[in-house]
Amino acid sequence: MIDETLTMIPGPTPVHPRILAALARPTVSHVAPAFVKGFREALDAFRRLCQSESGQPFVVSGGGTLAMEMALVNVVAPGERLLVISHGYFGDRYAELAGAFGISCDVLRSEWGRAVPPEELARKLAAGSYAAVTITHVDTSTGTASPVEDYLRLLRGRDELVILDGVCATGGIDEPFDRWGIDVLLTAPQKAIAAPPGLALCLFSKRAMERRRSRASVPAYYADVNRWLAVMEDPGRYYSTPCVNEIVALGEALRIVHEEGLPARFKRHHRIATAMRAGLQALGLEIFTNAACCADTLSVVLLPKGVADADLRKETAARGVVLAGGLGPIAGKAFRLGHMGNIGVGEVAAVLEAIEESLRALGLAPAPGAAVSAAARHLAEVELVPALHR
Numbered sequence: 001m002i003d004e005t006l007t008m009i010p011g012p013t014p015v016h017p018r019i020l021a022a023l024a025r026p027t028v029s030h031v032a033p034a035f036v037k038g039f040r041e042a043l044d045a046f047r048r049l050c051q052s053e054s055g056q057p058f059v060v061s062g063g064g065t066l067a068m069e070m071a072l073v074n075v076v077a078p079g080e081r082l083l084v085i086s087h088g089y090f091g092d093r094y095a096e097l098a099g100a101f102g103i104s105c106d107v108l109r110s111e112w113g114r115a116v117p118p119e120e121l122a123r124k125l126a127a128g129s130y131a132a133v134t135i136t137h138v139d140t141s142t143g144t145a146s147p148v149e150d151y152l153r154l155l156r157g158r159d160e161l162v163i164l165d166g167v168c169a170t171g172g173i174d175e176p177f178d179r180w181g182i183d184v185l186l187t188a189p190q191k192a193i194a195a196p197p198g199l200a201l202c203l204f205s206k207r208a209m210e211r212r213r214s215r216a217s218v219p220a221y222y223a224d225v226n227r228w229l230a231v232m233e234d235p236g237r238y239y240s241t242p243c244v245n246e247i248v249a250l251g252e253a254l255r256i257v258h259e260e261g262l263p264a265r266f267k268r269h270h271r272i273a274t275a276m277r278a279g280l281q282a283l284g285l286e287i288f289t290n291a292a293c294c295a296d297t298l299s300v301v302l303l304p305k306g307v308a309d310a311d312l313r314k315e316t317a318a319r320g321v322v323l324a325g326g327l328g329p330i331a332g333k334a335f336r337l338g339h340m341g342n343i344g345v346g347e348v349a350a351v352l353e354a355i356e357e358s359l360r361a362l363g364l365a366p367a368p369g370a371a372v373s374a375a376a377r378h379l380a381e382v383e384l385v386p387a388l389h390r
């Protein structure tokens with residue numbers, strides 16, 4: 001690789017050379033039979049990643065925010081009511097999106113770093129009804145993993161459609177679409193799927209597609225799933241030119257996901273998260289997110305007293321590890337460390353060593369080797385991504 005920097009931010013995540021090689025294949029016609037076949041396979045692989053038999057996948061050039069918009073505008077009309085469960089910046093984005101489309105919105109908002117208790121949702125649902133409820137599976141600003149199953153238990157049998165934002169979860173955390181009864185799962189390729197950014201990914205249930213079909217129009221053109229449906233059913237058809245290379249790369253990333261197998265992939269993410277946090281805590285660092293709702297895909301870590309965010313991230317970058325800063329109320333108080341996608345033991349050790357050395361360079365005195373040895377117990381159980389270590 002030309003640049004061997006470890007990009008350990010919560011997306012984009014490191015892209016394996018096998019996926020980069022797929023991205024670099026010659027750009028072909030979007031109706032070339034080989035591309036059409038690959039697109040069809042990628043759609044099917046995405047549906048299988050979501051553990052769905054009958055969900056309708058959509059893969060469209062754009063980003064996670066476009067996927068959020070597609071999920072919303074196709075099932076909630078202007079003037080209807082939306083309930084947003086927000087655990088931070090990206091939950092709040094759903095309230096902003098609703099505002100942009102004249103959708104009236106109630107927000108159940110947790111304190112940053114904590115999850116909205118299911119009882120609060122129960123109270124809200126007892127007091128009224130909504131066209132849909134949005135849940136952010138993992139909010140990338142706070143590192144909070146939602147108690148999705150608890151929320152879904154309360155929503156079962158009701159008319160509200162459930163929209164799950166899986167951008168910081170899909171491919172790293174179990175998200176069984178059919179079994180959970182999700183109506184729209186939206187996500188993006190650049191996090192736990194470990195492909196480059198540039199696509200909006202959605203899976204719509206039968207109920208969600210029926211909701212769209214029941215409307216003559218929606219306040220969107222590019223984001224209207226009805227206009228994309230023919231292409232998703234037959235990727236040889238045209239609506240808007242697909243980003244050919246990105247889709248080939250997504251196909252390769254999803255092949256790697258399925259070669260590893262979903263249970264093994266979720267287990268690896270969990271073990272890496274546990275190892276990473278054990279290592280960080282051995283350095284005297286405190287995790288911002290409440291222990292009851294820490295995500296397996298990233299950690300949000302409070303900065304030690306006297307250490308400036310920019311200084312720490314400059315030191316780790318000098319050691320080849322790029323971290324992300326805090327967002328919103330924790331900007332300057334915390335850093336965010338992504339640990340998802342196709343990473344393994346080597347990356348965990350490299351990150352922990354870089355942070356330990358950086359803290360030392362900034363005048364702190366962590367015990368030498370403390371982080372890696374605290375992580376080692378958990379790392380011993382981390383299995384390699386098989387496809388990438390032949």
Ligand SMILES: Cc1ncc(COP(=O)(O)O)c(C=O)c1O
Binds near residue numbers: 063068136139166
């Ligand atoms: C949970 C979550 N939802 C939505 C988004 C928006 O995705 P994008 O930046 O690709 O538009 C992000 C981006 O980080 C995210 O973390």
